Amino acid sequence: MDTNLKFGRKVISVEEARAALREYVTSMAIETIPLDSSFGRRLAADVYADHNVPHFRRSGVDGYAVRSIDISEASPESPIQLKVIERIPSGTIPQFTISTGTASRIMTGAPVPDGADCVVMLEMTDSLRDEGEAAWVQVKKNVQAGSNITPIAGEIGLGDLLLQHGSLIGPGEAAILATFGYSEVPVYRKPRVAIFSTGSELLNVHAPLEPGRIRNSNSYMLAAQVEAAGGLPMIMPALSDDAPQVQAAVEHAMTHVDLVVTSGGVSVGDYDVLVDVFGRWDGKLLFNKVAMRPGTPTSAAIWNGKLLLALSGNPGASYVGFELFVKPLIKAMQGCANPYMEAFTANLDVDYGKASAYPRYVRGTTRIDNGCLWVRPAGVDKSSIMVSVKDADCLIWLPAGGQGFRIGDRVVVYPTSTGK
Amino acid sequence: MDTNLKFGRKVISVEEARAALREYVTSMAIETIPLDSSFGRRLAADVYADHNVPHFRRSGVDGYAVRSIDISEASPESPIQLKVIERIPSGTIPQFTISTGTASRIMTGAPVPDGADCVVMLEMTDSLRDEGEAAWVQVKKNVQAGSNITPIAGEIGLGDLLLQHGSLIGPGEAAILATFGYSEVPVYRKPRVAIFSTGSELLNVHAPLEPGRIRNSNSYMLAAQVEAAGGLPMIMPALSDDAPQVQAAVEHAMTHVDLVVTSGGVSVGDYDVLVDVFGRWDGKLLFNKVAMRPGTPTSAAIWNGKLLLALSGNPGASYVGFELFVKPLIKAMQGCANPYMEAFTANLDVDYGKASAYPRYVRGTTRIDNGCLWVRPAGVDKSSIMVSVKDADCLIWLPAGGQGFRIGDRVVVYPTSTGK
Numbered sequence: 001m002d003t004n005l006k007f008g009r010k011v012i013s014v015e016e017a018r019a020a021l022r023e024y025v026t027s028m029a030i031e032t033i034p035l036d037s038s039f040g041r042r043l044a045a046d047v048y049a050d051h052n053v054p055h056f057r058r059s060g061v062d063g064y065a066v067r068s069i070d071i072s073e074a075s076p077e078s079p080i081q082l083k084v085i086e087r088i089p090s091g092t093i094p095q096f097t098i099s100t101g102t103a104s105r106i107m108t109g110a111p112v113p114d115g116a117d118c119v120v121m122l123e124m125t126d127s128l129r130d131e132g133e134a135a136w137v138q139v140k141k142n143v144q145a146g147s148n149i150t151p152i153a154g155e156i157g158l159g160d161l162l163l164q165h166g167s168l169i170g171p172g173e174a175a176i177l178a179t180f181g182y183s184e185v186p187v188y189r190k191p192r193v194a195i196f197s198t199g200s201e202l203l204n205v206h207a208p209l210e211p212g213r214i215r216n217s218n219s220y221m222l223a224a225q226v227e228a229a230g231g232l233p234m235i236m237p238a239l240s241d242d243a244p245q246v247q248a249a250v251e252h253a254m255t256h257v258d259l260v261v262t263s264g265g266v267s268v269g270d271y272d273v274l275v276d277v278f279g280r281w282d283g284k285l286l287f288n289k290v291a292m293r294p295g296t297p298t299s300a301a302i303w304n305g306k307l308l309l310a311l312s313g314n315p316g317a318s319y320v321g322f323e324l325f326v327k328p329l330i331k332a333m334q335g336c337a338n339p340y341m342e343a344f345t346a347n348l349d350v351d352y353g354k355a356s357a358y359p360r361y362v363r364g365t366t367r368i369d370n371g372c373l374w375v376r377p378a379g380v381d382k383s384s385i386m387v388s389v390k391d392a393d394c395l396i397w398l399p400a401g402g403q404g405f406r407i408g409d410r411v412v413v414y415p416t417s418t419g420k
Numbered sequence: 421m422d423t424n425l426k427f428g429r430k431v432i433s434v435e436e437a438r439a440a441l442r443e444y445v446t447s448m449a450i451e452t453i454p455l456d457s458s459f460g461r462r463l464a465a466d467v468y469a470d471h472n473v474p475h476f477r478r479s480g481v482d483g484y485a486v487r488s489i490d491i492s493e494a495s496p497e498s499p500i501q502l503k504v505i506e507r508i509p510s511g512t513i514p515q516f517t518i519s520t521g522t523a524s525r526i527m528t529g530a531p532v533p534d535g536a537d538c539v540v541m542l543e544m545t546d547s548l549r550d551e552g553e554a555a556w557v558q559v560k561k562n563v564q565a566g567s568n569i570t571p572i573a574g575e576i577g578l579g580d581l582l583l584q585h586g587s588l589i590g591p592g593e594a595a596i597l598a599t600f601g602y603s604e605v606p607v608y609r610k611p612r613v614a615i616f617s618t619g620s621e622l623l624n625v626h627a628p629l630e631p632g633r634i635r636n637s638n639s640y641m642l643a644a645q646v647e648a649a650g651g652l653p654m655i656m657p658a659l660s661d662d663a664p665q666v667q668a669a670v671e672h673a674m675t676h677v678d679l680v681v682t683s684g685g686v687s688v689g690d691y692d693v694l695v696d697v698f699g700r701w702d703g704k705l706l707f708n709k710v711a712m713r714p715g716t717p718t719s720a721a722i723w724n725g726k727l728l729l730a731l732s733g734n735p736g737a738s739y740v741g742f743e744l745f746v747k748p749l750i751k752a753m754q755g756c757a758n759p760y761m762e763a764f765t766a767n768l769d770v771d772y773g774k775a776s777a778y779p780r781y782v783r784g785t786t787r788i789d790n791g792c793l794w795v796r797p798a799g800v801d802k803s804s805i806m807v808s809v810k811d812a813d814c815l816i817w818l819p820a821g822g823q824g825f826r827i828g829d830r831v832v833v834y835p836t837s838t839g840k
Contacts, residue, residue: 035625036655039644053807056632062687089661089691091621093632107691108733109621111632155807162807171648171837172810175641175735179634179806183626201511201529205455206603212476212513212531214599221595224459228591235456241509267482271509271527313528315595344788368764371830372792386599387473387575387582390592410791417591 005275009289009297014324014359017300018340020286021309021325024302025332028189028258035177038169041187042230042334047163050180053156056111060148064103064125064137065116068145079126079138088113103137112149119148166335168230188334190232193326194253195222198239198246198265198273199313217386218263218318222311225322228417229330231259239265243276250277254306258333261326264313266297274299274310283308291358291400295321315386320361320395323416341414343397348411349376353404360400363392364413375413392416425695429709429717434744434779437720438760440706441729441745444722445752448609448678455597458589461607462650462754467583470600472573476531480568484523484545484557485536488565499546499558508533523557532569539568586755588650608754610652613746614673615642618659618666618685618693619733637806638683638738642731645742648837649750651679659685663696670697674726678753681746684733686717694719694730703728711778711820715741735806740781740815743836761834763817768831769796773824780820783812784833795833812836
């Protein structure tokens, strides 16, 4: 085999690795699904307003639609009496115009009748009932013209861009889609992501423990990360140490899924089988060394237009590699315009002594104290220590070199998937 | 009807309302599902470690297992030569004990052989091959005892409590469950939540627009909120204005679901049908006025052991009412020990002039700047303005009274569901 693939690797930065991957992102097909199945999916179209909201002058309260000039002198001591000419439930159309000395009873959400320029809240009125047909209302407060009326287009104007292509559909997006009649919504198909773990030490999750062996936990962690990113995880059988077999398994998966993620087998060990596969493959190796800790040997390749992300095998490195490289891919495949985690600045909560030859991405836990954001490493930060992944809500980026970091230092932080 | 239900209401605080609801929370049944279907669900058991992790002395690197005393003088200039007596892939059991002058080739994750007290990274060694059977390694660096070995129980001790009952299963939790053999996971059944909207102005989402009428958007917004909270939303046909019909529809739903949420029909309007239902019902009204804006007329009742949350009808009030009252219920029904949003403090990003007779929950958008957290109202804050819900990632709590708030004021903030 080509020992250059193990020891002669060319290191690139995280940004260069991302740029290399970005070239090969392909959009998923668009499918149209019922609105109530679309939550958490990404829109495959821009949504513009095809009507004003509201499309009629809408009352914001229960009360009486009146002319403000008629009640300008109203007070609890000297209420103004108006004749009630109509009752307007929401969902109906007013039949009468308000003229001097008249009012219409109106419900929240109903169209304000012509002639009225304000609505007086029910609580500011007393109703008087005649024996005959007519009814009267006493208004005990003056209100200004426009009060309690949302004008036409007061919320949304015809033609407004409301939702952008690639947006995640949450509660607010769902409300907008419903308002504009999207009973069916165009969304991107969820990318199917095959997940392989390598290592002959791996036992299936249902297998009893054996000496020297451990159960495969990375595949499940990665599957949960795929799901949180909006993909459809498919956990595949663990890979053997045999390069031709591994190559066949990966190629078979690649013809059936949209993206393949592996963990392990990319380092310098004698059984690091992905390295051997890259050595014999007709796929194109994009990179096999990234200037980052953990996960320096993170690798990627493209084969028949499909990407393979080969993450470093220890749990911390797999977690970080997924967040930095795979999650943005899954989001971008569904039209997300800005798939990378947005960085922010936080204050380091503890001293952190480790300097490093490469920038470090430390799993971190944030807390907010009196308006400021503090961050500390989540649990013990050895990348092999799987138990602290659950406590991480971000990655702390620490630049290479230096003498370590002190409490109170400003550090760059990237939020991660927690499912919380 | 009982006009006291409209105008004689007793106002209670948000905390009192929550306490009233808490009394009636019932846990969902437990079901056991495959681990790879469990992401986003809540655990129905505590998870303890039934073995140490690692359960053998584990090598953290690819290299050579040696006695540290043998290589204490090693350097690039004067490497120490050791006889390689074994090759230990991960997943296998070492057969030989390391004694003076010997080493074993070892892979990441493999058990460290007896006699060895450290592992030297492959990069610090040169291997020499004899013509015969034996092989030799030259070690070019001294390393300390314990280096690159994770001791037994170095990560997790037998009996440790790893995950608590009620935890949400995310990537880190999935890794722990896999490690401890949970191929099947006990979780709480998702609460089925029926969602009704009231108002004769409401059109179905697929219906063409009509004068004076709007499409039902609240039901879809609430359904997305239910899903984000971990429930199973069921959007029901819009309710009529007829109290007996509404009562029958709600009672029918309550016999089939775990929780009912309605929006609208709780205010002082002539057609506020939920108020009429409460007036004639054999269910128990828990409250019908909460000291909060928006959503003062938020109401709740219990009927045959099932809760009904009747949210105020405008979109902003429905959103806020859901986050404050319904989301914690859905979480608590699945064993979540602390179902309320955790408050934090942020700095107000703009002046906010509105004083209020009741505490205000303003939909807000946070940003982080140089380690500190700032918050501003999301869009225009009128509670009827549905379009800004999508921009909110929190509720800003503003106490009652006062003269409004100034830029830079510290305010209490509660994170909300965004789906992002």
